[in-house]
Amino acid sequence: MNYSIDIDKKWQVYWEKIGLFKVDTQDAQKQKYYCLVMFPYPSSELHVGHARNYVIGDAVARYKIMQGFGVLSPMGWDAFGLPAENQAIKRNIHPKTWTFRNIERITEQLKSWGIGYDWAREVTTCKPDYYKWTQWIFQQLYKKGLAYRKEAYANWCPSCKTVLANEQVIQGQCERCQSEVEQKKLRQWFFKITEYAEKLLSDLDLLGDWPQKVKLMQNNWIGKSKGVEIDFPIDGTKNSLRCFTTRVDTLYGATFIALSWDHPIIDELIGAHPRKEEIKCFIDKVKNQPVSARLMDNFEKEGIALDAYAVNPMNNEKIPLWIANYILTEYGTGAIMCVPAHDQRDFDFAVKYRLPIREVIRNPHAEEDSGRLTQAYPGEGIMVNSGEFNNSTSEDAKEKIADFLEKTGRGRRQFNFRLRDWLISRQRYWGAPIPMIYCEKCKEVPVPEDELPVLLPEDIEFLPTGQSPLTYVEDFLNTCCPQCQGPARRETDTMDTFVDSSWYFLRYISPHEDARPFDTATANRWLPVDQYIGGVEHAILHLMYSRFITKFFYDQKLIDFKEPFKRLFTQGMICKDGAKMSKSKGNVVSPDYIITQYGADTMRLYILFIGPPQRDAEWQDEGLMGCWRFINRVLRLLDQYREYKESEVDELNSEEQLLLKKTHATIKAVTYDLEGDFQFNTAVSKIMELVNHLYKLLDTGQLRKPIFHDVLEIIFLLLAPFTPHVSEEAHSCLGNQDSIFRKPWPEYEQKYLEEEEIEIPVLVDGKLRVRIKVHVDWQQKEVEKEALAQERVQLFLKGHPPKNIVYVNRKILNIVTK
């Protein structure tokens, strides 16, 4: 038998017919297993690089089905977003048309690969029955004060005339047109994810089955740091200035304070300043500095003195205030105490502007009397020039000085986070409208719940004007205020697509529910997701947002779990010619040709065999051919079987004994590989070994038909999650009526794995010299005796008695002469 696409078609229809992937979420008989792959953005047809995600997910789902779980494996579309709108502008095709065309095409592809989903649960984020609930979530957040509007600087591309998401800014440039991105102040909607910073951080500990790497990335992104907020009185005024520091032990070494260009106190300080214009000029310069300039290694630190002074609360010393271009606006208080002796940035600045540098922590490894510092010393050490704290360690001083500041009310211990609130406004068309209304009298009013969804108008002009196209749709824009019935205007911005994808895994639970986003009881039964599978590129954004929304729902008592994804697997990319597969690079491998020529299972098997799934892999067409050969080689076993001569078996001969040993060892190993970190590549190789073994045995004529049959059954059961079509075909050829996926996953029998005689490698001085056969129960003495009786061992002993003999039970014997 030769493998061909007809086999694929036949079984795909069959699985559809028997509803293999249909799941009844109310069925309490089976243990549940929620297997989820990250849903795609339908921007173009899929290539083999994309396929990895779905092939892995399908292998896991099928394996779990065979283990008897009730498996939920759904699919949907992250269907709102900028690429659809760009196509609209470029080709004059409606984003909706373009999106649904792609959805249709990708669905066709997934089906032709035999990827199984419960299609009745399909979810599409750009459909009103979905985004109604995205809008509803916005309103729940709004009600709790977790959605709010404020003026903020956003990435603005002057050429595309649109705001860009942070992830669309590459090295300070627009990813589409490479224009320098500007910062533009706009009134924007935010979700207060910072409210959950602490929980998002500490609950990472609950995620034992997430890759360490992803947890570390989230940890760094949240960026919690422990320090002290200090009030510095401003000389000659009643005001004071707050600074956050993680190194309060260096407080005596603070010789100036630096402010970010938009710190609110600046206006006050320069009101009657003689150099007011000069300062304003400097502020403008910093403000307009391109984002990319800050990313440069040689970014020049610049500043301007304000001729104002703050008072160091420890020693009452007057220290000057500066504005400096390296102070971040959005972090801490936007003002820092600068300690040039112990911070390299402050050091560089102090050298440039001739500000004093005072050492307060002595480097314990520095040579005595090293003279003037040539660079900052950022480590720990012994306190100097620090009044009563001299001679204590910097670690101790940190606590003592913090105590002192808290006692005297001049400061307080504090934690700071790098995590910022989530800017969700987009001045774009193809997204879920933000369900808010602005009225002169009543100001900000949410659209009443029973009026949701706020429908996205479809008849619309797509011109890049810098405002959402919705601004020009009068029917949409003008409405009346839900509170006072007076004339009002709708919000015209739409939501970031990451909002859509932050809760889709809940919608799969009850996709047709029209009174609620999801059914709480069913969600509580089926979530958290048992296995989430996707690309590592979502390690921060999508996974952080989903965790945030889940925690919010938990607090609203909509669900009773704190984390959405119990286990996460991030697969590596498939590359070609050393680069990530992409249309623009022209190195994509199209699956369609592979499917028609070699069948879906050939592609599936190769994708699983190509290498460790969590690592990147290089696509090689020859490797694909290897899998094609293997599949046909396995199928040829069926031909041999059919023509094999009948016989009865009473007792196994030694070759059959060996074959069953190998078979059960393979069951054990493959199961172990699947249960662990999805080692599909080694699982497949072990099945190949078994097949090779079987072929060798067939040559000897020692195998009888009933044993041949049993081993064949097991081989195809083991292959079923990887090559479902071929396995199903073989299963039926072997005379089975039901689907192979209704058969239980094979279990190994210990009796076949136990052996009487084992082979022990004998080493002399760590080098393998001979192998001996010993009985498993032999003790070291007997093994030694056998080993020393070997001619080759005596040869290497050269007549000297061994100095030492190390025996590791049933593993190895090492004879030491030196």
Next chain:
RNA sequence: GCCGAGGUGGCGGAAUUGGCAGACGCGCCGGUCUCAAAAACCGGUGGGGGCAACUCCAUGCGGGUUCGAUUCCCGCCUUCGGCACCA
């Protein structure tokens, strides 16, 4: 700069807790079949030396621990990914 993951034949990659380095696949070489080729099948294949039995060298580099190190420790080199003036 900081954090993380890697580095093993010509290539993709194997190697339970430290225990036979190179499984499996590709490629290559030889053979069978064929008028011939392709496909398929069978055999060989880390490097050096030797007619051979064998032998020496080999897991990025340099040390260390150990009877024994791809695996553990210390110090480097290098590739990739993330963050990047976070006070």
